[in-house]
Amino acid sequence: MAAMERIPILELKNKAGYELPPLVFEIDKTLISRFAAAVGDGSPRWQTEAPPSLIPALGFDRVYELLASSEDIAVLHGATEVEFFRNVSLGDTISMKSKIASARERISGGKTTVFVNVDASYTNQLDEPVATCRQTAIVTSK
Template sequence: MEPIPITELKGKAGYELPPLMFYIERGLVNKFAAAVGDLNSRWETEAPPSLIPALGFDQVYEILASAETVAVLHGATDVEFIKPVNIGDTIVMKAVISSARERRTENGITVFVNFNISYINQEAGVVANCRQTALVTRHD
């Protein structure tokens, strides 16, 4: 995915990022569950719900970090979980920039970028919807 310069983010409302696809395999689920300290036996057949909004956001951040001088911070996440994700599912993440608000200061610029994200399984069923905010900052 091509980075978006910070000065262009404000005009990107409605921009659809290329879809990302993830295969939910046991190793991924085990690593995630261990990392968050949740070793529930339920995760032997399905993914912890908190794994879903973590999928792909690192790649979204790469789009926002358009230069070495740009920092990207996670601002907020609001998730609606609709159905479980099982090991063996393929999940497609579809993200749209819903809005971007720019704030200029004497030290630089910060853009508050809001995303609407849908996570869809191989049966075309939505498993989760998410709203995430990223703060994109450049100090001059």
């Protein structure tokens, strides 16, 4: 995947509505097994199906990349709200569309912190909704 444009911290508060490039993920055995191992869930169910918590994790590394505009910026996970509509199975192709829903800036002690809400929707190869997600990222100058 190509590098994503980075947004400087001082411009974030003006980026509500900014759409991120769409992303596509192939749900294969390697992706599922690595995720299940990372979260310590060895359920045999994950031989044919993706753990639901995998879906909101898809693509959020790209969102962090967008928000981490320099080495002086730290991006932390603040919260996740997700609604699931259907299971994701081995072999599915998941498309993610996301945008910056809102950004609230706070300046304290000479440091800028921006609370960024990113809304994402996930669909499968049949264009059926899989999940929607709102993730809050806390972006701060070091």
